[in-house]
Amino acid sequence: MNREELMDLFSEKIRELLARLPVYYEEVQEIRLRAEKPLLIRYGTREYFVTEDGKLSEEESEGFLVDKKELMETMEYIANYSMYAYEEELKQGYLTVRGGHRIGVAGKIIMDGNRISSVRYISFVNVRLSHERKGCADQIMPYVFENGELCHCMIISPPGCGKTTLLRDLIRQVSNGSAWCEGQTVGVVDERSEIGGSYLGVPQNDLGIRTDVLDCCPKAAGMMMLIRSMSPRVIAVDEIGDYEDIRAIEAVLNCGCRILATVHGNSIEDIEKKPLLKRFLTEKIFQRYVLLGNRDAVGSLKGIFDERGTRLC
Structure with a gap:
């Protein structure tokens, strides 16, 4: 996994917090951003809050609150400042970025008849990290x-x-x-x-x-x-x-x-x-x-x- 490439997906503040975390990124499953909610990370089989000083905590009160500005800045980085270019993918509720990481999004759904036209006011982002484990099939x-x-x-x-x-x-x-x-x-x-x-x-x-x-x-x-x-x-x-x-x-x-x-x-x-x-x-x-x-x-x-x-x- 290219760690720097992954970090470049996030706003500068969140990037700074994630860079300090004492984690092995091959074991990180998801990073979740929700507007006005604590920053969450699924590490191994457990879920943790990311604190203001870049540590892991199980206490919700210690989690860094993600504001709307951080979310929008993150989405701009993810979409290379061109959300329009990814509009078709976003209709499916996700897009895939370099490195194979999948970005799930949720917010206000705009309908055109029975079809989803677009996703606006994105307030929830789930970065699912892509992991290659060459040789993991050896046992089977x-x-x-x-x-x-x-x-x-x-x-x-x-x-x-x-x-x-x-x-x-x-x-x-x-x-x-x-x-x-x-x-x-x-x-x-x-x-x-x-x-x-x-x-x-x-x-x-x-x-x-x-x-x-x-x-x-x-x-x-x-x-x-x-x-x-x-x-x-x-x-x-x-x-x-x-x-x-x-x-x-x-x-x-x-x-x-x-x-x-x-x-x-x-x-x-x-x-x-x-x-x-x-x-x-x-x-x-x-x-x-x-x-x-x-x-x-x-x-x-x-x-x-x-x-x-x-x-x-």
Whole structure:
């Protein structure tokens, strides 16, 4: 992570406070700014207030209050003084900046009929830091291959427990090739710009030498576009869940592609309770389920299971 590049996103005052913090930025998950509220940082698995003298505190009263001026100055830095240039992205509630960091925003929504026209009076900003952890998929690689073939794999975890980070490294290793497989062409549908963290169309995260990325594209439409245009052997998507996603995954399977996907959940039982996803379990479509948690640390591996529910690890 380029620490200086990250600091340049914030107003001068907030930048000064963050620069003093006694933290390892590879463990920082989020930095939250809310108008007239204390500056918050999620570090590891815990949340802290940032104090006036650049320290961490669990006491709300000690937190530095972010005023509207600091917020607006931060948004100007984020958008390179051209909010208009990012207007289309902001309609989605976020934008992606150099380094792959994702900036979530909230404020007054301006509607045009049933469509969001723009976001005005931005008063809430969430900077989600992009983390590359090359090698974090090493622990699962022996289990997601069978007879030399990549298995259809679903990564399950609660929010903020590293499923996208794990998926990213799995994509990289499959794309580049490893002790477990030769390099394969991978197509990534990156609907929220979180996997590749693309900036001006170029992924800021390393997804491997044989990977093609559709950035800011709806998952269902993107999977079909990749099949028609890029001839992938593997397709990867993040956070599946709606009916269109399920139909597209079925089409991917019928085309002979391997699928790597993530979904929110605390357990396989959680997936069974979701009608759209339960079918994957009953029909044994996914061959591997990788379960993550945060009991010991963010991204802790809780277990790997096969299509029958047998624990492999």
